[in-house]
Amino acid sequence: MSEQLKQQFTERIVELQQRIDSIHQDFADGRHADWSEQAGERENDEVLNALESEAKVEIQQLSNAITLIDNGNYGYCQKCGEQINPKRLAVQPAAIKCINCAD
Template identity: 75%
Template sequence: MSEQLKKEFTNRIIELQARVSSIHGDFAQGRDADWAEQARERENDEVLNALESEAKVEIQMLSNAITRIDNGSYGICDTCGEDIAVARLKVQPAALKCIQCAD
């Protein structure tokens, strides 16, 4: 089970890294000479920045989850030490706390 999770997390990290690379490619493209188009490009940059930030946060969370799998602490609440429900981990694979401690 833990090897399967590590594989899933690693695959997701690879997807996210590809997304970040694609975003960097979009930023590397030059600006249009038209002022109206430049305004649209700036708005697009804001969206791309947000997507990049979200991807980087998820990469870090999944990397941390892999570390917890390796050291045997994955699925154990950081606060109370109880097991985190499987249903919660399915929704939030990088969860650090059980549902009771997360509130």
């Protein structure tokens, strides 16, 4: 099961990296000369920056989860040491704390 999780996490990391690459390509594309279009592009840039930041955070979380799998510590709370509820991991696979310690 742990190898399957690592594969899922790795695939998700690849997807997220592709998203980041696409965002960088959008930034690299030229700007319009029209001022009103530039204003719209700047608003779009804020959204793209937020998406990029979220993708980077998720990549880091998934990378950490892969490390925990490799170390045999995946699924255990890093604060109290108790096992993280499998339902929590199903919703948030990169969770590093149980629900009690996450608050």
